[in-house]
Amino acid sequence: METNLLTSIKSPKDIRNWPVAQLEELAREIRQVIIETTAQTGGHIGASLGAVELAIALHYAYDTPHDKLIWDIGHQAYAHKLLTGRGENFTTLRQLHGLSGFLKRRESDYDVWEAGHASTSLSAAMGIASARDLRHQGYRVVAVIGDGALTAGMAWEAMNQIGQTKTNLVMVVNDNSMSIAPNVGAFSRYLTELRAAPAYTRMKQEVEQLLDSIPVFGGPLRKSAERIKDLLHRAVLPRNVFEELGFKYYGPIDGHNLAELIPVLRNAQLVEGPVVVHAITQKGHGYRPAEERPGEFHGPGPFEIHSGKFIKKTQPRSYSQVFGQTLVELAQEHPEIIAITAAMPDGTKLDLFQKAFPHRFFDVGIAEQHAATFSAGLAVGGMRPVFAVYSTFLQRAYDQVIHDICHQDLPVILGVDRAGLVGGDGATHQGVYDITFLRAIPNMEIAMGKDELELRQLLRAALDIPHPVALRYPRGAGRGVDLNGPLVPIPWGKGEWLAEGEDATIVAIGPMVYPALAARDILAHEGYRIGVVNARFIKPLDTELLRQVTHETAALITLEEHAVAGGFGSAINEWCHDQGLFLPVFNAGLPDEFIDQGSTDYYWNLYELNGEGIARRVRAWLPQEERIKKQIK
Template identity: 50%
Template sequence: MRILDIKNPGQIRQLSMPQLETLAGDIRSFLIQSLSRTGGHLSSNLGIVELTLALHYVFESPRDKLIFDVGHQSYVHKILTGRAPEFGTLRQRHGLSGFQKREESEHDPWEAGHSSTSLSAAMGMAVARDLQKQEGEVIAVIGDGALTGGMAMEALNNIGARKEKLIIVYNDNDMSISPNHAGFKNHLTSLRSSRTYRTVKRDVKAGLEPSPVLLNSLSTIRDVLRDNLVDGGLFHEFGLDYLGPVDGHNLPELIRTLETAREHKGPVVVHVRTRKGLGFAPAQQDKTGQWHGVPPFDPVTGKFRSSSCPGEESWSMIIADTLSRLARSDHRITAITPAMANGSKLLQFAARFPDRFFDCGIAEEHAVTAAGGMAAGG
């Protein structure tokens, strides 16, 4: 299947597994070549190719709602929903948005850049669906960086309490834009597979429902297995069921797990492990976020092409240099960033004034309020 011939995601459901795997490689090549000319968010989209294919293979957009968080990891979704011919206009005036955009496609039910809004939006859509007695799944794809946002935690708390049927796909690539700053992040990455739990649950429901006593006994065993083999911490404490971790580049395993999640009653988390930048060596080896959002580059050498006139500085560099200059003479000045130290050109400020530099992770709601607290304190 030619990428430019894809008009809607229903077309990929006609493909065999080898054809899907070939398409995954073709999409990676398309992204590298297209973004080498326009720039854009490269690493995150290279890492989510198989996951997006599996999502569109299992679910039926636009009836089923797919929300991507952070929103820039939706490029593959755009390709599979018929927008590949427009990629030459990516992030240009009147061109294709770098995020999901409701006015751009019926397949984009939500729009946000940064960050951590998907879970609240998904819960709201699930409530609206149920109140109106409509059909369809609601799926939020949230990255490990976005999951550290306070709003995401608030949403998890409410989702676990209300029990609307929705699916949370936790896209865990061990790296957001900058290194993650979160106390529970290390715990999340140690979650173990729940295959045993799922097997027991399936066998109990399929074979033992006629015997309530035996069913109750084995359900107790199942719960013990869940508490010991599945996440015993964050997701379980929020009252959410959990599947995974799943290899985010294994299409058959992804499809099976997402089909299991689709049949689940109530909210469920699918933990998917992906590799950011997969398929392009410079991006895959990047540990600093340099290949997160990129200017035009040479797809062969990996060298960035200068998009500025000689001697011209970026807005970010001008602002960061001015901030550093002012901070030398005014010790009240602090700098706060929600995981954007590199992109905001604040690494130099951080090196000069480490006591006055704060990277609070992608928690933007917290960053703004903490800034207010600092200002109120002088």
Template identity: 45%
Template sequence: MSNLLDHIHEPADIKNLAKAEMRILAHEIRKELITTISVTGGHLGSNLGVVELTIALHKSFDSPKDQIIWDVGHQTYVHKILTGRRDALKTIRQYQGLSGFPKRSESVHDIFDTGHSSTSISAALGFAAARDIKGEDNYVVAVIGDGALSGGLAFEALNNAAHMKKNFIVVLNDNQMSIAKNVGAMSLYLDGIRTGNLYKEAKEDVQNVLKKIPRVGEGIIEVIRDLKDGIKQLVIPGMFFEEMGFTYLGPVDGHNLKQLTTTINQAKNVEGPVFIHVHTQKGKGYAIAEKHTECFHGTGPFDIKTGDQKSVSKHISYSKVFGDKLTSLAATNDKIVAITAGMTSGTGLNDFSVQYPERFFDVGIAEQHALTFSAGLSAAGFKPYVAIYSSFLQRGYDQVVHDIATQNLNVTICVDRAGLVGADGETHQGVFDVSFLNHIPNMTVIAPRCTQELELALDYSLTYTDGPLVIRYPRGSDSGHKGKKVSMLKHGKAEVLKNGNDIAVIFSGSMYQIAEKLVDELKAASYDCSLINIRFIKPLDRALIKKLAKKHKHIIVLEENAIIGGLGSEILRYISKEQLEMEVQIYGIDDYFVTHGDRIKLLKDCGLDVGQIKKNILKSI
């Protein structure tokens, strides 16, 4: 039997599908998602949840003339299937394959690039304003999850949208989940809205009955209208959004195509901003993903029958080491508090959250708030550890500067996923944090070279009371440095792993293995190298650099961060200031955004593999 999906190559192909066919299409898409993602890995749960919603959006709107803007964008696989990228789905998140997020460079149907949360309403409002200036008449739609709605940017946009009164539609995909269970008052409020149409129907019934009473009818309606404002405080669903200035429609069953298309078509006829509240189930249609929502938010390749992940690393991850160590430190120090912005398990804080619930805070997808909240905790005498992925920390730059560093508060910022992260691509590569943290006064920045050193850095952080401290560490594990001796950290002191004469190889954190191998290979080419683990990117071990200058003509710096503003440029600045006679070569991330794909391939693309570095060095010295 021919597959319906085989005939869908663009959104126009679903316009004339009958209801029964749309249901079949939804079923086929689910099957395709499960089969494909079981091999590629990816954001399965979120995509299974939006199958009907995506079909309904493409049936009701005319993409790309009508502009659909997805929040975070991890739930756009169905959108990709319906917009001509079905065959390429098997390459998703792989090097040179489809991106796991919307990409304008990939399709005209991808209206706005995303990856970080809570941007869709702002962007959509921008598109709506542009449309009106240009005098065009298309629809603009933002699709945002309840998790993403917990981000401050989304609230800023709602606030502004209600003020601007532009015609545009916000679709809330409410599955009650962020990556884990969603948190916060808005989430509770949304949970409370269950009987959406009752108020509307009741109101219309009363009006119809009263209109039929001769003479008094219209006057009473006025009274009722006044009363409504009072009553609706109690009973109207979506009152918050109505009060903000949106027309609230819903809640709608997000797996009922008829309800979805009817409501979307209703929304198209409303003047001003509209808010459609859609209830969906994460993982819908695959029982294991419905049950284990968190595991299947983002998954590696898995066995469809059992749900078991196919490639689980034997080595313990940096995140887990961080979480375990902090949990053990908290046992003897009741001032330790842990903060995450919606990433409890990702940052390794699950156990901490269970063992010390009163000292654990998941603030929602709200990195800026997480940082200033931590500043408050510190100013009030606690020892906060705020764990944030490097790329998401970009959001909190001013909070780090203004709320933490200027007051020299003892907040430890644990920067997870520092360096190339792989499959998530441009928006998630953690390659800017050194550049945007290093220049902040009062800041100390440590990059441990292995998980043991991460533990030592955390020990060190406990004794450190002289202002903000950053510990940056990469995604994944260090593939087994257990057993190698790691010495205690001393403030601002690098670790000399090998003394040589010709070339000094200085590396930070995750470049350890590459640096070690490079030194071996250069030795084979008759160069006697020193190997330096910088440990403290800030303050820089200047005395050591000065000492190295006496013996070495060349310094090679290896770092998994943007070259501009990174460790190498700071070393170069010092060498230039002191007029030391050394030639410096810096190997890091050049001035471009690094795509998605396997980390090893990406490192190679960036010229950060031993072969290329060695060749370059031998050619140039």
């Protein structure tokens, strides 16, 4: 398809005098580019197709980048990228060194705010608007937030402040009634009612016009007349929740109708104080398979355009699948098991549990903090809650994990999914900090198996532990190991000494055990004697095993797909120090920097976390004389 209009524009300025029909044609071109590109690269196609007209109308109605446009999460902003000079690089979306799948301040002046996690846009907008007011500047601030993101506490904390301070700010609610899965909760239900009430809006407009037509006079008379109008207004009109909070409300309007959107957005910027524009959109709009299967098309990998079929390599079952299936198995015999997700039933594969035990499954919306404390409450009430959450989103619930779960030493199991590098989603989604932040909490126990079989066995074992447990597992396919045997729990706190080695021993956590074994083989050919330990437990460490190992080896290499700072290696360092052990320890892991999108293979190679890389590090690090001495012996 030709994209003449799109290629003709260098910046949003170029479209600001176009007629609506031309903008509609532009929308068609943008949709086509989004579909063709994501069919190759994968990505957030559904949300982005749903926000094409919103992006055009916002850049049309506002003087961006002077006016500040803030997208919540940033996954729906592909049209925004295409309108702001990134068309040529668009095929690099989500690829190594390519365009980010979210917004990036270093990518464009139009990217005012970076995110990846939900529900930050309103707080950010309030901060930017307050800075503007304090500095007596005149730009406008617009935030676009989805109905899913509006389920999070943060959004309400921001609205609470915005409604009170009455600053000039426009909040566009991009309401498609979907989070990743269908949206949940009482507020979602409320939005549905609001959506279905255009009659309310019409009536409201009519009454408002009527009230405006009442003449007012100057001075004190004017004040009391205004007050009377306000009282009348309240008496005649029901006020919706946004209005109660102090916003002016425009809506619901059709978020795919440019002729409707543009004047409303223009008017909204003329209003004093905060405004809500409630736009009704459809996830996947304009691409039939995404319209029909919005959940699957939230963030798929590559797909066939004509059929909407996903192009998938045959791979072993994913860790999430194994976790979800094992939990279903265990729940058959343990009626006290409850599964909790914060808006990720498909991603965490708790949808399997939802199907099997709908009454013991809770999707609480994008509300990780609430999910953690809700789990704690369930535990106090005698249930066995299992909250499966991506490592990166668990960051949100840190205080709740400390204060509500661990402080009361409650037996909540955290299924820490996507623990490790995540690929295309990049820096905001890497699951590489949780060991550091969980390890510091008293009562917390943390484990990670070397493969999906150990994940099953650890989950079974965790059920018997009367304390909080964080069970980590990576994103993506398992190793394809046989899962058919009986589900035997791993003895709690016990690691596995896989190979002995006098020169040094690699103590690895999680699937890093396998590259450790590969490095051992490579180095064995060169005369090095390298041992390997599958640690399994980060907290408590298997100190008995570590004591035996350190008697038999000259040095330790710790290995983790996690930040070195405060991570698994740090736990080993602390233990060595405590024991007064003076053997050399090298910590292999991830550096102290945010890691952008790119394949895990690429980063394993870059950070020397694959077999070759570890072997290189060991060669460079092991004291040469030691090695020679040992070889002579």
